[in-house]
Amino acid sequence: MLELRQLKKSYKEPDGSELPILDVPRWSVDAGEQVVVIGPSGCGKTTLLHIIAGILKPTSGHVLIDGWDTPLLNESERDQFRARRIGYVFQTFNLLPGFSALENVMLGMAFAGKGSDKHRAVDLLKRVGLGHRLHHKPGQMSVGEQQRVSVARALANKPKLVLADEPTANVDVGNQQLVIDMLRNTCREEEVALIIVTHAPQVSEQFDRVDRLTDINLVAKRKVEEMEHHNAHAQEVK
Amino acid sequence: MNLWKIAYRSIQHRTLASSLTALSISLGVALVVTVLVINGVISKSFQQGAQGYDLILGPKGSELELVMSTVFYNRKPMSLIPYRYYDLLRTSRYSAEVDSAVPIARTDNFMDYPVIATNTDYFRKIVKSDGKPYTLRDGEFFKNTDTYGAVIGYTVAKQTGRKVGDQIQFGHSGPDGELHEPFTVVGVLDHTGSPNDRAVFVNLEGFYKQHEHQQSAFDVDYSLVEAEKQERLAANRHGEEADADHDHDADHDADHEHAEADHDHEGHDHDGHDHERRLSAVLIITKEKSVEIGATAADVDRAMEQAPGVEIEETQLVSKKQKRKVHDLAVTALPEKLSGELLDAQAVAPVSVITSFYQDVIGNIRYVLIIFAVQVIIVAGIGMMVSIYNSMSERRQEIAIMRALGAKRTTVMAIILFESILLSLGGGFLGLIIGHGLAAAISPWVMEYSNVLIRPWDFQLVELILIPGLVILASIVGYLPAVVAYRTDVAQSLQP
Numbered sequence: 001m002l003e004l005r006q007l008k009k010s011y012k013e014p015d016g017s018e019l020p021i022l023d024v025p026r027w028s029v030d031a032g033e034q035v036v037v038i039g040p041s042g043c044g045k046t047t048l049l050h051i052i053a054g055i056l057k058p059t060s061g062h063v064l065i066d067g068w069d070t071p072l073l074n075e076s077e078r079d080q081f082r083a084r085r086i087g088y089v090f091q092t093f094n095l096l097p098g099f100s101a102l103e104n105v106m107l108g109m110a111f112a113g114k115g116s117d118k119h120r121a122v123d124l125l126k127r128v129g130l131g132h133r134l135h136h137k138p139g140q141m142s143v144g145e146q147q148r149v150s151v152a153r154a155l156a157n158k159p160k161l162v163l164a165d166e167p168t169a170n171v172d173v174g175n176q177q178l179v180i181d182m183l184r185n186t187c188r189e190e191e192v193a194l195i196i197v198t199h200a201p202q203v204s205e206q207f208d209r210v211d212r213l214t215d216i217n218l219v220a221k222r223k224v225e226e227m228e229h230h231n232a233h234a235q236e237v238k
Numbered sequence: 239m240n241l242w243k244i245a246y247r248s249i250q251h252r253t254l255a256s257s258l259t260a261l262s263i264s265l266g267v268a269l270v271v272t273v274l275v276i277n278g279v280i281s282k283s284f285q286q287g288a289q290g291y292d293l294i295l296g297p298k299g300s301e302l303e304l305v306m307s308t309v310f311y312n313r314k315p316m317s318l319i320p321y322r323y324y325d326l327l328r329t330s331r332y333s334a335e336v337d338s339a340v341p342i343a344r345t346d347n348f349m350d351y352p353v354i355a356t357n358t359d360y361f362r363k364i365v366k367s368d369g370k371p372y373t374l375r376d377g378e379f380f381k382n383t384d385t386y387g388a389v390i391g392y393t394v395a396k397q398t399g400r401k402v403g404d405q406i407q408f409g410h411s412g413p414d415g416e417l418h419e420p421f422t423v424v425g426v427l428d429h430t431g432s433p434n435d436r437a438v439f440v441n442l443e444g445f446y447k448q449h450e451h452q453q454s455a456f457d458v459d460y461s462l463v464e465a466e467k468q469e470r471l472a473a474n475r476h477g478e479e480a481d482a483d484h485d486h487d488a489d490h491d492a493d494h495e496h497a498e499a500d501h502d503h504e505g506h507d508h509d510g511h512d513h514e515r516r517l518s519a520v521l522i523i524t525k526e527k528s529v530e531i532g533a534t535a536a537d538v539d540r541a542m543e544q545a546p547g548v549e550i551e552e553t554q555l556v557s558k559k560q561k562r563k564v565h566d567l568a569v570t571a572l573p574e575k576l577s578g579e580l581l582d583a584q585a586v587a588p589v590s591v592i593t594s595f596y597q598d599v600i601g602n603i604r605y606v607l608i609i610f611a612v613q614v615i616i617v618a619g620i621g622m623m624v625s626i627y628n629s630m631s632e633r634r635q636e637i638a639i640m641r642a643l644g645a646k647r648t649t650v651m652a653i654i655l656f657e658s659i660l661l662s663l664g665g666g667f668l669g670l671i672i673g674h675g676l677a678a679a680i681s682p683w684v685m686e687y688s689n690v691l692i693r694p695w696d697f698q699l700v701e702l703i704l705i706p707g708l709v710i711l712a713s714i715v716g717y718l719p720a721v722v723a724y725r726t727d728v729a730q731s732l733q734p
Binding site: 047050053055056075076079080082083084088090094095096097098099103106107108109110111112116153157 | 239640642645648732
């Protein structure tokens with residue numbers, strides 16, 4: 001379903017030199033599979049998700065989703081591809097404050113160009129336990145409820161892949177498991193592949209497949225090795 | 239959910255800022271609407287003044303002054319014309335062109351309201367701007383035999399409280415310190431929406447009688463001065479010639495009958511009496527010519543070449559348009575004929591004088607006001623641009639979210655433009671309501687002072703231009719914020 005090949009991403013430094021962020025020789029996720037990617041802060045987790053979603057373009061390499069090599073698409077085509085085939089759950093929910101829960105879910109449908117399906121939006125909100133909060137705006141909901149709206153929105157366009165970036169990081173402990181359960185269950189019901197990026201062990205330990213970004217991303221691997229080497233050297237000096 | 243609704247929700251989310259932005263637009267639009275409504279009032283009041291007659295015969299001089307003095311009564315006449323010109327207009331010399339002539343003597347004011355001395359023809363022959371005859375709210379029109387009869391306008395009655403049976407005095411006191419004999423109100427006019435609402439009409443005969451008794455009691459001397467005796471002699475020659483053709487119709491006879499009956503001045507015969515009198519103007523209603531049915535275009539042209547004065551068989555009429563053409567030509571040619579024959583007088587078509595005055599003076603003021611109002615709208619539009627632009631910094635994340643959900647760059651750009659259009663249209667409609675509401679609020683005041691009835695909720699066609707105008711303005715001012723939205727860096731703006 002998803003395959004990354006020879007994927008590289010780097011940013012230009014102010015002095016003109018290249019700052020490498022990602023170097024993924026190969027990584028793949030099957031259709032309907034649920035994968036957790038863990039790793040320390042600053043190892044390129046969000047950048048990886050942005051590249052898979054087509055928000056960012058890689059410096060080089062291939063991102064194959066459902067047979068499409070998305071970096072080859074132009075920006076407008078990538079936007080359309082993202083709207084139709086990829087759902088995104090953000091760490092900070094990113095709901096539009098002026099829109100009700102129902103409208104936030106339907107917003108994603110509006111951009112996919114398939115027309116708004118109100119029944120599906122209501123159904124999704126009911127499935128995440130918010131049937132009674134359809135017309136509430138984000139400011140009138142708890143953080144847990146907001147993240148559940150975000151989950152419903154990610155699934156609105158019947159995507160093939162859902163990307164969740166630290167979905168429980170800003171949710172209270174009581175709601176964290178609820179969010180994970182809903183995300184996993186709805187993705188399973190809809191046969192959607194799920195990639196969750198997190199550094200919370202209580203989340204990762206629930207999944208069969210847990211990939212370390214330091215194993216996937218050679219830049220992160222080198223960084224960790226350098227850090228370990230530096231720490232070992234510091235120990236020797238002591 | 240379409241893009242318009244998304245834009246509307248964004249506006250709704252920023253209620254206060256959006257309301258203030260729309261309000262600034264609405265004030266500009268309200269100003270434009272108010273200018274248009276006031277312009278309509280001014281235009282209407284000008285147009286309503288000179289309805290019901292085609293020409294004004296008055297003393298030579300400024301055409302505008304003659305029209306202003308005769309139509310709007312806003313100044314006293316600087317000079318006068320002999321009464322015999324009025325008689326002359328009713329002879330066969332002018333029978334081909336002149337249907338009716340009505341004498342006017344604009345004299346002193348009664349409590350700031352102009353007094354117009356005339357005869358019954360004013361109310362019988364002249365129609366109002368709506369083509370209907372003058373009607374009375376109370377009483378009756380004075381008859382020519384009511385020497386001291388007066389009819390007062392709607393506003394005069396309302397403001398002074400004068401009613402039928404009350405007496406009216408105007409002018410100064412005479413040498414003996416006493417005011418002359420008063421006129422008695424016999425009728426009160428219905429509202430006309432013309433300067434006549436603020437006028438007092440008195441019987442010309444009574445006015446002359448007073449005047450001949452107490453010349454010094456009036457600002458304008460309507461009696462013949464010694465210096466004009468020579469001219470009078472020449473005029474008499476003219477008059478004799480005219481008298482030979484004089485077609486004393488029943489109406490004319492009636493007019494003179496009373497004059498003889500009432501006239502008690504020693505040594506004044508009928509003819510001499512009229513010739514000693516003077517008028518400020520004569521209102522002329524021209525005849526409508528007609529040509530035979532089946533007339534070819536050449537016939538009509540020939541008839542028009544011969545007009546005025548052309549006699550055409552009135553069997554059946556050709557098209558109204560052709561009739562109108564012949565009629566218009568007669569009206570166009572009559573002033574020349576009159577000016578050629580009456581050396582110290584001129585005949586002017588009030589409508590054309592008023593129209594050109596309106597276009598030259600009032601029209602320019604209107605354009606200045608509209609330009610000013612449009613500038614206000616543009617400034618408000620720039621304010622709207624600043625407001626939306628400033629909101630963009632806090633909306634970068636919203637835009638990034640939309641982009642992350644699959645919105646194209648052009649889509650978010652369109653949403654911002656739609657937002658700008660909705661704000662300006664909302665402000666525009668609010669402005670229309672405020673503008674017309676303002677017109678409704680001032681309409682009683684305008685009615686009081688200009689006698690023009692404002693229909694504040696009557697929309698003018700030109701107001702429709704405001705809608706596409708506002709859409710264009712909104713598209714221009716919304717462009718810069720829309721470009722900001724277009725260029726938003728999604729990944730960076732999504733950073734928590």
